[in-house]
Amino acid sequence: MQEIGPAPAPISRSRKVISEAQKTMFTHTRNTIGIQGAWRPLALLVSILLTLGPLNAAERMVRTIYYRGAEEAPRKAFLYGLSGKYIEVPFPRSNISDAMKLPDGGGEFILMPKILAEGEEFPTDAPRVLIPTNWDLTALLISPDPANKQFPIRAQPVNASPSVFGPGEMLWINLSQITVGGQIGNRKLLLKPDTSELMKSPATEGGDYPVYIDCVVPGERKLRWLVRQTWRHLPTARQLVFVQPLPPPQIATLHSVAFYD
Secondary structure (H helix, E strand, O other): OOOEOOOOOOOOOOOOOOOHHHHHHHHHOOOHHHHHHHHHHHHHHHHHHHHHOOOOOOOOEEEEEOOOOOOOOOOEEEEEEOOOOEEEEEOOOOOOOOOEEOOOOOOEEEEEOOOOOOOOOOOOOOOEEEOOOOOOEEEEEEEEOOOOOOOOEEEEEEEOOOOOOOOOOEEEEEOOOOEEEEEEOOEEEEEOOOOEEEEOOOOOOOEEEEEEEEEEOOOOOOOEEEEEEEEEEOOOOEEEEEEEEOOOOOOEEEEEEEEOO
């Protein structure tokens, strides 16, 4: 099952940390004042570096999608870290958003419908999401939560880090109550209701591959065919594939969202 739940610019370092005059003084003069004067700029540089921390720490990014959200559903939110810093995140309906830097380096975040007033505390029932600190990229899948009167949404985090969910791979997300299975290129699919599954690349190179998908409807034991198609392999893209329920007598439809680094 898929695990559910990029570095600041380096500081420019001056080549002239110690001037030529200071070098001469340090080389030819052994008194205490000369040595202290020569090392003072270096000590200042070390102090700055210690204050700023690691130069190559990775930025943690987030992308959002509210797949087929209702017309009256929220179109954006403010994602807060526990530090009080926040970013505005959009809720696109059919595509995933651009990557945004998380507001802080913590692991817990809160979604708010508006910016908090100064001194205002987070409501106890505000939607919260846990994002492990070792995730480089998180995809937040937004869905409705009518029971939450504060903000009627929930957020499902998906580890979309390239080392986990790589180019050419697919994340299947079943939003229906049917069980889905079949052959996707050279991969087999078995997806139970309300679950997700990460699938490795279904083809070894670019081009087309066959897709055969069947399903089992609750209360039935027979297989019903769902898809008989040929799909194009996208070796440089990652894809979210949603299984969306339809009203009877229809069963479900599939929708793919591709995104690139």
